[in-house]
Amino acid sequence: MLEVASVSKSYATALGPLAVLDGVTLALSPGRSLALTGESGSGKSTLLHLIAGLDAVDAGRIRVGPAEVTAMGDAGRSALRREAIGLVFQQFNLIPSLDVAANLAFQARLAGRHDPDWQAALTRRLGLEDLRARYPEALSGGQQQRVAIGRALAGRPGLILADEPTGNLDEATGDAVLDLMLELVAASGASLLMVTHSTRLAARLDAQAVLRQGRIAR
């Protein structure tokens, strides 16, 4: 489902170029989950952003399913995100002008893959039935993250990319949200790449990789 081969990325800083990723290679099979851990600044989020096509690599190759992300232009990468990838962020990043129901359906409708039955099942399973008419600003952090997970899964993408999805939640809420995410990802048949600081949470996924100073340490 996902292949990352020899990917490098650096950013220009006042002190010269700063290498964030240096020849990273990893793979993720369909239906499997992988936790990416590492210290702050090790390049976890950058790698996730490159896989999602939010940023461009300096060198190397990334393939999501049959699509080679690194060969695509901006429009192609946007289409890939719309149709093949579900994103979950630490900051939730819901659309503040839309209510919960519209947020949940947004990406699926954008991709032309809106399935009312699947959305109803997701809404029920995520415990959002009574919150459908609310706006994001009226939700707690845990509720917002549940909406974000629902939005990522509503279009049944092949790959879910989650960047510290429980980082802004307390431990109990974070555990509950992760349980839900893993269960729903498994039910949808998608692959999951999750960035996390926590080795405890990482241990709950099928496989783990550690990034250190821009390289895969193990």
Place this chain on the structure above:
Amino acid sequence: MRAWTTLRALMGHWRRHPVECLTLLAGLAVATALWSGVQALNAEARASYARSAALLGTGSLASVVAEDGGRFAREDFVALRLLGWPVTPLLDGRLTRDGESLRIIGVDPITLPASASALRIGEGDERLTDFLLPPHLALAAPETLARLGAPADLPPLAASETLPPDTLVVDIGVAERLLDAEGRVSRLLLPPERAGEPLPAPLAARLRIQPEDAESDLDRLTASFHLNLAAFGFLAFVVGLFIVYSAIGLAFEQRKPMIRTLRACGVSARLLTGAMLAETIGFALLGGALGIVAGYGIAAALLPDVAASLEGLYGATLPGRLSLDPAWWLAGMALCLAGALAAAGGSLWRAARLPVLAPAQPQAWLADQRRGMRRQLVAAALLAAGSLAALALGSGLAAGFAVLGGLLVSAALALPALLASVLAFGHRRARRPVAEWAWADGRQQLSGLSLALMALLLALAVNLGVGTMVESFRRTFDAYLDQRLVSELYVTGRDGAEARDIAAWAAARPEVAAVLPIWRAESRFRDWPLEIYAFADHASYRDNWPLVAGLPDAWDRVAAGEAVLVSEQMARRFGLGPGDRLTLPTPGGGWEVGLAAVYRDFGNPEAQVMVSREAFALHWPEGDHRRMGLRAAPEAVPGLAAALAASFGLGDEQIVDQRALKALSLRIFEKTFAITIALNALTLLVAGVALLTSLLALSDLRLLQLAPLWALGLTRAQLALLEMGKLLGLAALTACAALPLGLAVAWVLTAVVNVRAFGWRLPVEFLPGQWGRLFVLALLCAFVAALWPIWRLRRASPLTLLQGFSNER
């Protein structure tokens, strides 16, 4: 030290947000510039009127004037002097030569009091001797001197710095000759301490004392024009303050976390508020100084147009240069400071009361604005009610402007709620996800843009209203000229005798269908300048003259000498109507006569009556009899004019073609409204700047708001298009709201303000072409304002957009 540290921490925000800093300064500078520019123009004009008034002694001296306001016999002056009254005679009038009008003031330098300083001949006995003895010296302002040169028909000229432009001060004997007013005086100057004494009995019947502090005619005549200018300046100031309020509110919200940190570190609420106050004052002083410099530039650029307007409307002359008055600088700075403090007041109040431990709410300012929408609607309703009350109950020009102000501000306050309901309707009707988001996002964005959109609404409505008024006026004026300029050729003889010869010559010509004498005299009616015109009873008048209201047999009554026609502004000013009776001042005493009809007169600001030729000859035998109109077929006019010139040696100024006169009148008309149109354009420009600055101030926040959509698969190009579409949509909705508002403004201007300011009412013309142009202009304004922020979005690097997802944000 603590205060300095706190201030430095606060100021650090502006270093990190230079665009917001420039926005705030631009708002303050723009608001101050237009206001102080207009004030500079008004101050310059008033100073010029004051110089004119000082010439007549109305500033510091009382006057003895005729009861009817006209000239009176020199014997009355002699009688008063013999009775021990320290009066000095003054003869005032206008001399037209080579198509230009010169004011002639005749004085008696021997009896002139020291307080009439502007009229002092000064500089030693030699100059006084030259003034008194032939060929008699005439004094004029240096610029008048330079323009006139050494004309043969005037006395030798000498410069006097204290005189206004286009004015000559001469010995009273010379003035009598120049003004053809032998043995007459206009007024007698009197020391104020004698103003309280009653005039001796035989003179009290026809003369009266006018106190020294009375307003000059120019002050009164031009008051409405200056009020109009001040209203425009104030509107621009308010529109500019929208920018300031928006910038300060946004900065406060962005600095909330910093303010809490400062409070947590031990900065007291008082110190914090003091530091923010100092910061606001600093910005106000800097922005105000920039604004005043820009205001001076605007005033200097607009001065020629204002001078043309005042000349066209009132015959008032202004010098071609702008002087700098320290009071003007200080007033501009004070207003800028007051405006900045008013705009920052809310933020300062909230900063002082901000709880240290409250959670950060980056959207709180916007949310607060949404809550404020309901309060705004209530305020709008109250203001609209106040405006209606001022319309129903008020009188005078100030009440007219209160109606206009109430209407504009209430509509602006109601705009966000109106736009929100339209966007909510669109959101409900949207079926596609992006459209659904766009409508919903438009509603959310509205709170950040509402102030700028309100400013745009005001600018568009005022443009539409004033544009409709000016265009209606232009069309009415065009038709009015066709009606008023009934003769094909206007001829002025050198004197009454020559005019009689010309009339006899013309009457014998086969191509001349009619000779219509136009005689003229000047007087005063209830202390207002009055023009009296005499006309021949002829179908040309009966069929064409623009009557507003009249008795059925009005023309017959006037022809019989039983009644007169009165101009619309005179009728409105003195509450006169057909069927009323009035007493007109004549050299032989008051003439009580009926009022047969009221006619439209856009030509001058003074009161005017039209009387039959016979009545004029009876009551104003000394009047000007030199002018006449000749009716002829248009194709015969050039030949007739040439024959007139050849037979009587008349120059171009004495033979005026109707078409040339009409073209000249229309040219004066265009110049008259040049200043209004310029201020209109500047107000729209300020609204465009308000929109641009709001968008720039919000653009960083917008990038973060749009980043999730980009992450979900919309391209930056799509987002940029959507952003532009939304803004153009909001501008289009605002323009739609501006249309009825602009028409209401046009109605108030023509039916209320104009009537109270100028004394006449215009029919309003509906001009869909102009509406279309303004609609396109609104879209263009929004397009230009949005270009830079949207280009930034289109070109935003992924790194910038990724900040929206940064865990360490």
